[in-house]
Amino acid sequence: MEGTERPPHTYTSGGQHWVRLMVTDDQGATASAIERFPVSCPRQDLAPWVAADIGSPPWSGSAWFDGEGLQVCAAGTGFASRSDEGFFLYQEVGGDFRITARVARIGPGSASRRAGVMIRDSLDPGARVVTALAQPSTVSDENRARVRYRGVSGGSMSGLTLTPAVEGAEIRVRIERRGLDKIIASASSDGATWSSVDVPFDPPLPPTVFVGIAATHGTVSTTGSDEAVRATLTVDLDTSPPGSFRRGDANGDGKMNISDPVFILMHILSDGSAPACRKTADVNDNGEIELGDPIFALNYLFASGPAPPAPLAECGADPTDDGLSCEGYPPCE
Numbered sequence: 001m002e003g004t005e006r007p008p009h010t011y012t013s014g015g016q017h018w019v020r021l022m023v024t025d026d027q028g029a030t031a032s033a034i035e036r037f038p039v040s041c042p043r044q045d046l047a048p049w050v051a052a053d054i055g056s057p058p059w060s061g062s063a064w065f066d067g068e069g070l071q072v073c074a075a076g077t078g079f080a081s082r083s084d085e086g087f088f089l090y091q092e093v094g095g096d097f098r099i100t101a102r103v104a105r106i107g108p109g110s111a112s113r114r115a116g117v118m119i120r121d122s123l124d125p126g127a128r129v130v131t132a133l134a135q136p137s138t139v140s141d142e143n144r145a146r147v148r149y150r151g152v153s154g155g156s157m158s159g160l161t162l163t164p165a166v167e168g169a170e171i172r173v174r175i176e177r178r179g180l181d182k183i184i185a186s187a188s189s190d191g192a193t194w195s196s197v198d199v200p201f202d203p204p205l206p207p208t209v210f211v212g213i214a215a216t217h218g219t220v221s222t223t224g225s226d227e228a229v230r231a232t233l234t235v236d237l238d239t240s241p242p243g244s245f246r247r248g249d250a251n252g253d254g255k256m257n258i259s260d261p262v263f264i265l266m267h268i269l270s271d272g273s274a275p276a277c278r279k280t281a282d283v284n285d286n287g288e289i290e291l292g293d294p295i296f297a298l299n300y301l302f303a304s305g306p307a308p309p310a311p312l313a314e315c316g317a318d319p320t321d322d323g324l325s326c327e328g329y330p331p332c333e
């Protein structure tokens with residue numbers, strides 16, 4: 001090799017690449033060196049989304065949009081032990097939310113590659129966390145959804161079972177919060193039928209959490225080249241999920257006052273019009289509209305009685321399932 005010649009070597013993908021350089025002089029003597037080169041993927045400013053590495057992956061993750069959707073590129077050993085390592089594209093969200101990702105592709109990478117949605121109470125590697133991730137199936141070339149959570153900071157991850165199991169070429173994964181102490185993880189292979197599981201945090205996560213897209217390469221080899229794991233997704237973050245309302249505002253004018261128990265009494269006693277969102281009138285959240293509701297409201301408004309159960313001050317979904325419909329509540333839409 002001539003002394004000034006520096007031939008370029010081009011890698012078409014991000015990842016970790018090992019390069020061996022061997023030099024032979026004109027006397028036949030040789031010397032060689034091996035170096036590791038971490039190569040990053042493209043990145044874009046995706047504000048209000050923020051890109052972060054969790055832990056210390058061997059190369060930095062990134063995200064960008066192209067014609068197919070959101071592209072993420074990641075390293076990291078994963079989100080399955082006491083300490084996380086991978087890429088996180090997040091927003092901080094207070095109150096209720098629903099984040100859904102459709103994972104169209106994850107590849108290449110180790111069998112432990114993952115992509116999907118994640119919420120966590122901090123960016124620390126051992127934070128309390130929920131993941132709903134797509135991973136390669138062990139029995140087919142499709143993907144399978146898995147839900148895990150770490151209930152205690154620095155503790156181990158626990159798996160939660162989705163019944164029935166969700167497998168498919170494309171996987172939809174979702175995490176939602178309804179009220180401060182209700183978190184639900186779900187997955188679907190077609191967007192129509194969902195398998196869901198409650199995530200049993202005790203104590204609940206704080207009101208504001210980090211919500212976003214997570215991806216990890218899985219095990220990274222220490223000698224061979226490793227291409228970054230690449231995932232193609234579409235993502236939808238809804239911070240006022242369908243069915244959001246404020247309890248007690250039965251006439252739907254955006255505030256709770258004397259006119260609301262009157263409205264409920266008219267509905268119960270004299271066939272007055274029903275609230276568009278019937279859950280607003282279930283002031284005591286016992287699953288039905290009855291005399292106890294206007295009494296509860298009057299007691300709260302005028303006699304220092306207990307506050308109605310959430311959602312009260314902030315728009316949110318009903319944390320307790322019941323048969324009451326909520327066909328629309330304009331102040332939260």
Ligand SMILES: [Ca+2]
Pocket residue numbers: 248249250251252253254255256257259260
């Ligand atoms: Ca009202």
Ligand SMILES: [Ca+2]
Pocket residue numbers: 281282283284285286287288289290292293
């Ligand atoms: Ca009631």
Ligand SMILES: [Ca+2]
Pocket residue numbers: 282285286287318319320321322
């Ligand atoms: Ca309820």
